[in-house]
Amino acid sequence: MGNNVFSVPIYFIVLRETLEASIIVSVLMSFITQTLTSNEGKVSDPKLKRKFMIQVWVGSFVALFICLAIGGGFIGAFYALGKDLWGNSEEIWEGVFSLVAVILITVMGFAMLRVSHLQGKWRKKLMRSIANRKARGISSWGKKYAMFLLPFFTVLREGLEVVVFVGGVGLETPATAFPLPVVCGLITGCLIGYFIYRGGNVMNLQWFLIASTCILYLISAGLMAKSVYYFELDHYSRLTGGDSAELGDGPGSYPFQQAIWHVNYGNPEMNSNGGYMIFNAILGWMNTGTYGTILSYIFYWLFVAACMVLMWWRERRFAQKAAAAGIKGGKDLEATGSTSSEQSKKSSLEIQELKTTNKVEEEIKQPDTIAEVRQTA
């Protein structure tokens, strides 16, 4: 700080938020590419891929635009009124946004690990929804526009956080120190996201998904703990008259009555702790451990683990049921399904590939005639 051309705190703030957003968006884009690319590398459904990519970009840019509008409005009002409009409820905003992000990422993570299943499911459902002009309520609308909603909320959250932080830091920073770090932070964050996106296409699909899901859940668990901490911190701040931020790392700056432990350094909320800010963005590091944050972190992971095991068990049971119901092809695959993974996956993917390419082309060409065809048959 004290630099007139490049404000290091602003650089770290923008980098951290861009990094989080671009990780999630790049994983989404990788997911789309992976889903709609065959094992030989051919894009099976370029139109669908383009449609989804557009949704992702549109979602991101709409959110970005909203952030800029809100941010511009807030910062304008901020400097005009001379008061920090977000200041008093900043922590509640953070807590709520973090919690929403946690829920979104948690749900999305499960889906990502079953990309192979979801390929057909998504395609079929999306085709159905395109064919069926009647939308039946939010849930199907949500499914249809998931590729818009997820990046939208993510970029919205990150963008508003940037607005709040930069607005708060802006008071002590000369105007000349703003543009350069913002641009550098954006570029650096997007670059890292891009490399993740690129790297995803080369690696083996499922292992890439596993690794990126692990990272995503690490971020999400951190966010869970952070969300709880924000609510606790807001409560403490209100009762201490909002002065606690002045005290930096030390006593009086955190809700000590709920704390299990605290170290007097490495507070990621302080702009001088650049490294710890990144540590916080990825792993949810906080220099205070409260009963709320520690327990929510542990229980979040245990919840995720329980869900993973539960879903595995359900799939196994479904496969057994399908075999018992005597559906064609079920018995053969069930015998081999639980042991070998690669072979059966490959073959099932290929089968899906062949069958669906034909069907999809037909359905894309004449969605409205399906009903007619059936009637005349």
Place this chain on the structure above:
Amino acid sequence: MTFANPFPTKKGLLSLVLIFSALWKSALAKTRLFEWNVTDIDNLDVDQSGHPRWVMGVNNKWPIDPLVVDYGDQVIIKMNNQLRDNRTCSLHSHGMFQRHNGYMDGVPQMTQCSIPAGSTYYYNFTASQTGTYWVHSHDMSQYPDGLRTSFVINNPNEPYDYDEDYIISLTDWYYEPFYKLVPEKFTTWHNPTGAEPVPDTGLINDAVNSTFKMEPGKTYRFRFVNLGAFNNYDVMLEDHNMTVIEVDGVYTKPQEVSSIHITTAQRYSVLVTAKNSTDRNYAMTAYMDESLFDQIPDNYNPNVTAWLSYNSETTYNYADSVNEIDSYDDAKLEPLYDVNWGEANHNVSLWFDFFTLGDGASYAEINEKSFKYPKVPGLMIANSTDYDDYNMKPVTYGPYTNAFIFEYNETVDVVIDNHDTGKHPFHLHGHVFQVLERGEEEAGEYNDQTEHNVYENPVRRDTIEILPTSFVRLRFLADNPGAWLLHCHIEWHMESGLVATFIEAPDRVPEITAPEFVRRQCVMQNIDVSGNGAGNAFNISDLTGAPAPPGEMPAGWTSKAIATVAMCVLAACIGMGSIVFYGIQIHPLPTEELDDEEDLKLAAEENAANLMKSSDPVK
């Protein structure tokens, strides 16, 4: 004066004159007995703003009448505690040396025990100094609730000429009593930064709209006394200059100033010459120093005005507002008379700052220790630990008494480093000190390696303001055996523990007679009258159980910290392990179509339909 001269020599004549004048003087010196019954007074609306409150007065009267005596008088303040709710009290005569008379200094748990309800304390001392002083309770942070007043000792041989003098007291004022403000608003975890509550208003002579009659051609001496708890004032007289002639009871060379900066507990005497015409009145405006406030409330009026009244028929107008006040640096004042204390043969250094301790509240620490009164009053510790030199060891007076020991007649240099960003008026009991040097704002710590400009004729006073992140260097003569507090006079900071104790010549303390009622009042309250700071009279080196401030907030990598972080890492590993497990254990779908229960049902129905179709004889 003519009489038969039995002593024909010059020397004899001189001694006769001296004897006669001494007899004359002692015949003139009176005993002034003040009967002070300390009483509660309820529902007093002091500034007529609709905020009646409780105050502590004397003989059912508030404000308390100033005490005015003559030099040489024997002053006896007979203080009888008639307060309710078992409230105790005491009286400190601020600025009085109480030389060899330490039990009259009025500090509970240092020079006496607090006066219990119904008891009487006789504060008995000789007025052996002249000037402007004040008296106030030093117990339970109660003086801001009213138990204080000015104290003037007249000098029969005044070096300055003036026609009349006015005692003008200045104070900040709160609508809530201090005993509520301290635990609710100040020393609580709700206030981790230690923000001091902002006073509600200010008063001149404990009232609003005071006037002082001025007659043309006369010279007046204004004796300003700041009786406040917290803030300092810059006082300006409209269209009149002031000449400073006395600070804290010490005469200065005359210094013309346009305003005076008076901190809490300080006093200034200035000469003001009245104007020759009576066509208008002039405002006396006292400006509060808002830099001491953490947050200034909306619509806050930090100023209080009184008037120099030349003409009671015309209007009394407020002075125009000023942007900046050009106040004279009081450390540059020069005393009228010199003292010869010589160079220092004992150096002492203190630094202080504020910290948030384990209970979440803010405390002040001197040399990293926050102050706590010892279990046995300091004087009585010196009196009873005169064995094996224990009375010369600072820790005997309590590990948290910030005690410094001095030998008789040492000349002591004291450096005080202020690490805080606020102004602090520091006061030493039992003495005046020379202000050798005062650093400018943000001058940092005193560095004895660099060149210093010491004031050639340093001002002497008993309360000095230390500037933010700066230092002050003082010198005094330890000629007064006793236990004397050195502390910041902002009452909030006394509560925070910004106090040190100067124990002077403890070996001579047993020579001071302790009045019988002093011991009796301690015994009445189950307070030990002998022993060390922890109340231990048998094993003086054992200080377990000594009063202590809250400890620091636990921080760092405790075993709890490591354990919980390890549990988090373990949970994360379990979680990520489950992700890998689920990710690998992928059950392929039986056919491409059947990927959920819905489709399973549809497929089953289709199968059934096909079966029925194939068995249909029509087709």
